[in-house]
Amino acid sequence: MEYTMLKDIVYIFGLSIVILIIFHRIRVPFIVGYLLTGLLVGPYGLALIGGVEEVEVLAEVGVVLLLFTIGVEFSFNKLLNIRRSVLIGGPLQVLFTVIAGFAIAFILGMPAGESIFIGFLLSLSSTVIVLKQLQERAEVDTPQGQSALGFLIFQDILIVPMMLFTPLLANDPGYMAASPYAIAVKGTAIIVLAIVMAKWIVPKILYYVVRTQSRELFILSIVTICFSVAWVSFSAGLSLALGAFLAGLIVSESGYSHQTLDTILPLRDVFTSFFFISIGMLLDINYFYAHTGLIILFVTGILVIKAISAGMASLLIGYPLRVAILIGLSLSQVGEFSFVLSKTGLMYGFLSGDFFQLFLCISVLTMVVTPFVIAVAPRLAGYILKLPLPQRFKLVKYPQINNKEVYSRNDHLVIIGYGFNGKNLAQAARMAGIPYAIIEMNPEIVKDAQTKNEPIYYGDAVHESILRSLNIEEARIVVVAISDPVTTRRITRTIREISPKVHIIVRTRYTRELNPLFELGANEVIPEEFETSVEIFTRVLTKYLIPRDEIEAFIADVRSQCYEMLRTPSTVSATYSDLEQHSHDINISTFRIHRGSPLSGKTLAQSELRKRYGVSVVAIKRDSKILPNPGANTLIRTDDVLFVIGTPEKIIKATDKFVSAGKKNGE
Numbered sequence: 001m002e003y004t005m006l007k008d009i010v011y012i013f014g015l016s017i018v019i020l021i022i023f024h025r026i027r028v029p030f031i032v033g034y035l036l037t038g039l040l041v042g043p044y045g046l047a048l049i050g051g052v053e054e055v056e057v058l059a060e061v062g063v064v065l066l067l068f069t070i071g072v073e074f075s076f077n078k079l080l081n082i083r084r085s086v087l088i089g090g091p092l093q094v095l096f097t098v099i100a101g102f103a104i105a106f107i108l109g110m111p112a113g114e115s116i117f118i119g120f121l122l123s124l125s126s127t128v129i130v131l132k133q134l135q136e137r138a139e140v141d142t143p144q145g146q147s148a149l150g151f152l153i154f155q156d157i158l159i160v161p162m163m164l165f166t167p168l169l170a171n172d173p174g175y176m177a178a179s180p181y182a183i184a185v186k187g188t189a190i191i192v193l194a195i196v197m198a199k200w201i202v203p204k205i206l207y208y209v210v211r212t213q214s215r216e217l218f219i220l221s222i223v224t225i226c227f228s229v230a231w232v233s234f235s236a237g238l239s240l241a242l243g244a245f246l247a248g249l250i251v252s253e254s255g256y257s258h259q260t261l262d263t264i265l266p267l268r269d270v271f272t273s274f275f276f277i278s279i280g281m282l283l284d285i286n287y288f289y290a291h292t293g294l295i296i297l298f299v300t301g302i303l304v305i306k307a308i309s310a311g312m313a314s315l316l317i318g319y320p321l322r323v324a325i326l327i328g329l330s331l332s333q334v335g336e337f338s339f340v341l342s343k344t345g346l347m348y349g350f351l352s353g354d355f356f357q358l359f360l361c362i363s364v365l366t367m368v369v370t371p372f373v374i375a376v377a378p379r380l381a382g383y384i385l386k387l388p389l390p391q392r393f394k395l396v397k398y399p400q401i402n403n404k405e406v407y408s409r410n411d412h413l414v415i416i417g418y419g420f421n422g423k424n425l426a427q428a429a430r431m432a433g434i435p436y437a438i439i440e441m442n443p444e445i446v447k448d449a450q451t452k453n454e455p456i457y458y459g460d461a462v463h464e465s466i467l468r469s470l471n472i473e474e475a476r477i478v479v480v481a482i483s484d485p486v487t488t489r490r491i492t493r494t495i496r497e498i499s500p501k502v503h504i505i506v507r508t509r510y511t512r513e514l515n516p517l518f519e520l521g522a523n524e525v526i527p528e529e530f531e532t533s534v535e536i537f538t539r540v541l542t543k544y545l546i547p548r549d550e551i552e553a554f555i556a557d558v559r560s561q562c563y564e565m566l567r568t569p570s571t572v573s574a575t576y577s578d579l580e581q582h583s584h585d586i587n588i589s590t591f592r593i594h595r596g597s598p599l600s601g602k603t604l605a606q607s608e609l610r611k612r613y614g615v616s617v618v619a620i621k622r623d624s625k626i627l628p629n630p631g632a633n634t635l636i637r638t639d640d641v642l643f644v645i646g647t648p649e650k651i652i653k654a655t656d657k658f659v660s661a662g663k664k665n666g667e
Helices: 004-025 030-041 052-073 076-081 083-107 112-123 127-136 143-169 173-177 180-211 215-235 240-252 257-281 285-290 292-316 321-330 336-347 354-385 391-395 420-432 443-450 464-469 485-498 511-519 528-543 548-560 574-579 609-613 648-666
Strands: 413-416 436-440 456-458 477-480 503-508 524-527 587-592 616-622 625-628 641-646
Touching (some): 004 030, 004 052, 004 257, 030 257, 030 354, 052 143, 052 215, 052 240, 052 257, 052 336, 083 112, 083 143, 083 292, 083 443, 112 143, 112 292, 127 321, 127 354, 143 240, 143 292, 143 321, 143 336, 215 240, 215 257, 257 336, 285 292, 285 354, 292 321, 321 354, 336 354, 413 420, 420 436, 436 443, 443 456, 464 485, 477 485, 485 503, 485 511, 503 511, 528 548, 587 648, 609 616, 609 648, 641 648
Parallel strands (some): 413 477, 477 503
Antiparallel strands (some): 587 641
16 A cells, blocks of 8 residues: 555656657647646546545645746846736736636626636646747747747736635635735735845855755755745745745845756656646546537637737737737647646636536647647738738838938848847948848837937838838848748748849758748848857867968858758868868967976077977967067066967977976975
8 A cells, every 4th residue: 555656656657758759759748748648547547546635745746846936937137128028918918818708707607706717717828838839930039939928927927816816706705704904914924034035045045055066955955945935825824836936036036046947847847747647637538528519619719719819919019910910829728827727716616527627628629739720820820911901900000210211222231130130230231331221020129229210110021011111122132130930931032022133141040941041032041050060160170270261261162052061061072171181280378487487587599498399489478468479589587478389298298397397496
């Protein structure tokens, strides 16, 4: 009997490994794999688990660690970078979804409190699944990726207030019997305690822990902080989730947040898996078979409602219709924190019996279809934009600068995207006196650049009308410097259709985009992956003392062949073999002349460094000045730094002889 829990864990992890491997190959989110594992081992499946209560305890630990990591990752700087999406778009999206969920539930005859709770459940999307899909599609840094991230951050933060508000919706006698003042005092006391710990206690404790350089002690300290604050919060009549979140905030202010995340994430992933598996154990597959039509109807309705809610919020914060559609579809699923909140709903009777089974089936299905929904989103957005909608609605007007001079210019530069590369290019064009115009569809970036008198215009460059408004037919060069590969291809094709003569330069992050972009009409494609490689091997060749003109010729050859050498290393031209044996056995090293060194007070000729050790002094640093190519009669002084060239073995021999001798004599 005492080994029942161990057997259960073996069953859970063993089956999880098999399912997750299969799901990885068919690109289904791993959360669904955990839910399926729970279904199979649970009472509605193969009934392999005996200690259901013990699994639920481990699941509670997973929830605590999940909320703790959210607190650790919480950063006001991160919020400020995407503040419009977090502080305006996120609340609007949640509000629209809660209202829609409340309205539907209330119409179906549910009480007001329960209807609001249903709205809470529907308003949360899956941070894990959405971010993973955006990363795989290289869309995290795109406008839709950044905006979706802002919405998700707000949702993750909102889970704590929702869990605290749920007992009020349920009119819980125990919760309602407590004095509001007592609850406020307890909450204030916990927050004050968190501030005191974050400012004065935890940083000092972790400082001394880190000084021990013991990873085990650091892990133990972090886990203790997490669970102790959660326990204090729970003991005060508040939730474990709130305590865990506050514990994360405390650690995030200590300066050790990155090390904490690196330490706690493996623990979190293990225990969080128990949480999703425990949810899966509650899923009744017989209910799914009996109500398949109803479930599919609700899944479709929720996907549409959530997509419209997030899309409307995106439109209201200034994004064009195409981007709003992409954001809406990416956030259309029910998220993992809805499961966390559903546990609270179970406690207060909001989700019981068949209704809880309906919620589980709907949530799992929305997660399963998310990768496919995100994959078809660009194509669906394209179809919607072809509908006879008002042009103003498609483009979403945004305040423009008054400078209209660029529209009538010829031979100008058009920069699409005002990120890091776009800003640098604009600065270089301004310094060189080249007329240029910028297209950007992030309204915050446009507004900020307008204050600096940049010729920047708000718009989505996939639209032909936006490109023509900047007289792109008469531009000399168009540079596409955005992070969305799908949009980059569409923009490149549109530009080439408008103007056969304009020179198109495209920046891309991935090598797989090279051939498609060339086929669509790009004249030059600059892949970041290859350019990073070029920069690295430039520095490597420089360290091997290969002449600069040969390095530059080599790089020019690589670029002129569209990086063919890097794409197919087996076809390296014989031209490159000239670089292979260029002074690989020669190093340049430095050593300081200490007081008492045998070299101090001698000329270079008297030192006989070349004659006796086979090394040559090519420069001397003296009093922050460099003396290049010193002559034989140059006097060596104490504290001089000699730049010596020679083979590594000979440099080591000379250094050991003169430097070590000087240190001994000086000491």
